[in-house]
Amino acid sequence: MVERSERHKTRIRQDYWHTTQHASMGIHVAIIGAYGSAGAAATEQLVDHPDVELTLIDDGEPGGGLCILRGCMPSKEVLSAGAHRYQARHDERLVGELPDVDLERVVERKDEHTLGWAGYRRAAIHGHTERENVTFIHDTARFVADRVIEAGGDTIEPDYVIIATGSSVYIPDLPGIEDVDIMTSADVLDATEFPDTGVVMGFGYIGMEMVPYLTEAGGMELTVIEHDDRPIDEADPEFGDAALDIYREQFPVEIPTNVYEQRVEPTDDGGVRLFLEDEDGSERVVEADQLFCFTGRRPTLDRLGLEQTSLEPEGEWVKETMQARDDERVFVPGDVNEKEPILHVAKEQAFQAVDNILAHASGEQLKPYENVHHHVIFSALGVYPFARVGHTEATAREAGYDVAVSTRQATDDGVFKTKDVPYGLAKLVVDREDGTVLGYQGLHYHADVMAKTMQVIVEMGLDIREIPDRAYHPTTPEILDGLFRETAAAVESE
Numbered sequence: 001m002v003e004r005s006e007r008h009k010t011r012i013r014q015d016y017w018h019t020t021q022h023a024s025m026g027i028h029v030a031i032i033g034a035y036g037s038a039g040a041a042a043t044e045q046l047v048d049h050p051d052v053e054l055t056l057i058d059d060g061e062p063g064g065g066l067c068i069l070r071g072c073m074p075s076k077e078v079l080s081a082g083a084h085r086y087q088a089r090h091d092e093r094l095v096g097e098l099p100d101v102d103l104e105r106v107v108e109r110k111d112e113h114t115l116g117w118a119g120y121r122r123a124a125i126h127g128h129t130e131r132e133n134v135t136f137i138h139d140t141a142r143f144v145a146d147r148v149i150e151a152g153g154d155t156i157e158p159d160y161v162i163i164a165t166g167s168s169v170y171i172p173d174l175p176g177i178e179d180v181d182i183m184t185s186a187d188v189l190d191a192t193e194f195p196d197t198g199v200v201m202g203f204g205y206i207g208m209e210m211v212p213y214l215t216e217a218g219g220m221e222l223t224v225i226e227h228d229d230r231p232i233d234e235a236d237p238e239f240g241d242a243a244l245d246i247y248r249e250q251f252p253v254e255i256p257t258n259v260y261e262q263r264v265e266p267t268d269d270g271g272v273r274l275f276l277e278d279e280d281g282s283e284r285v286v287e288a289d290q291l292f293c294f295t296g297r298r299p300t301l302d303r304l305g306l307e308q309t310s311l312e313p314e315g316e317w318v319k320e321t322m323q324a325r326d327d328e329r330v331f332v333p334g335d336v337n338e339k340e341p342i343l344h345v346a347k348e349q350a351f352q353a354v355d356n357i358l359a360h361a362s363g364e365q366l367k368p369y370e371n372v373h374h375h376v377i378f379s380a381l382g383v384y385p386f387a388r389v390g391h392t393e394a395t396a397r398e399a400g401y402d403v404a405v406s407t408r409q410a411t412d413d414g415v416f417k418t419k420d421v422p423y424g425l426a427k428l429v430v431d432r433e434d435g436t437v438l439g440y441q442g443l444h445y446h447a448d449v450m451a452k453t454m455q456v457i458v459e460m461g462l463d464i465r466e467i468p469d470r471a472y473h474p475t476t477p478e479i480l481d482g483l484f485r486e487t488a489a490a491v492e493s494e
Helices: 004-015 037-046 066-070 072-090 103-130 185-190 205-216 237-250 343-361 393-398 414-418 447-459 478-492
Strands: 027-032 052-057 134-137 142-145 148-151 154-156 160-163 167-169 197-201 221-225 259-266 272-278 283-288 290-293 297-299 327-331 374-377 386-390 403-409 424-431 437-444
Touching: 027 037, 027 343, 037 052, 037 103, 037 160, 037 343, 052 103, 066 072, 066 103, 066 185, 072 103, 072 185, 072 205, 103 134, 103 185, 160 343, 185 205, 197 205, 197 272, 197 283, 205 221, 205 237, 205 374, 221 259, 221 283, 237 424, 237 437, 272 290, 327 343, 374 447, 386 447, 393 403, 393 424, 393 437, 403 478, 424 478, 437 447, 437 478, 447 478
Parallel strands: 027 052, 027 160, 052 134, 160 327, 197 221, 197 290
Antiparallel strands: 142 148, 148 154, 167 297, 259 272, 272 283, 374 386, 386 437, 403 424, 424 437
């Protein structure tokens, strides 16, 4: 677990810049990717520093960052439309013809909202240029030597560089893939029509969110390829098994497990034929109208000209301090470092990068970025989201803890049935020795909302016996109350 004093230290140092040894260093920092989440966060942290000159660079059109334009925000926008239909479809108390999802209206509203949010981000970045110490260049940045950058017709040589260029869609190098039409998550977010059938490569967090949308809003039947026994690698096995059950029972999807893509080819009617290999070596073939690639993302580095520098973006090329392995004056927060491609992590890494730039300039020791695991997957259209905070049972045992564990099914608490969302489970892991809450996992209605409560409990290292046993009936956090009581009793019994 991360010590709270360390978590707060960055904020304290930043609050007192004007009165600490940082105040007279006089450094020039260039931020490449200023529109993105990490770049914008770094900008906000540095812009008020009295002795930092900032050059902000981004070639985004319209600009605003991945999360706003192609990630978190637009995906939740479209998922919500599918969620409304899903819940209407499953509630037997509702009668009459089931409404269709108007994809044109979904995309129109999504664009209106996301472009508005992106505009707000751009306005904030551009507003900083009213300061004498800030310059913005709307162009592609390219290195011509170590920390020598060409952009917008200018050549700049900053003292420090923050590379925060995010990530791009990854398409696997599968034989024949260049011969077929592919839709990525970005394409899905803009689509106003879909064919009848599809095959999906990639069942990570992107696939888990997009697949139900394609079936519910797009009316598709899908085959979804799963390489392992179950999805959600970061969870204890019972959560992946529960997710499989929900998807197979609640949506028109087939999910073969332990299979691998071998090659793909177009069909005569314009569709796709995907060849798979089972774990026993046998072959199976899937045909569909459309191939979807939700196969993850890769760092956006192609146009930076890193070959002109000492930077070699391979392996562990970014340290936990966010400092590049090959250049101590280059810092790399966010998706581009491939450590943890999550929005809130990108921002936190940017804060740490800024703190470490200031520390490096002052000759102080750099500190690593450390965080408590905190992820949410908006699975099953967000009706049954998966959330994890801190340790799983497996990782806690691997770390050497003697743990008390409680698992509750949603059916253990009648409130989920009354709200017509009866599926899922939750699990709490506690240090049996001293009662410290180590981790929570939930795959159930409102698990994403409860994750914040559990983040506070885990990150503050609270003793399970000190958490109030106070239920607010009938509400979905009853599932937490049950977990608290059961693990507290297990600790008390020692």
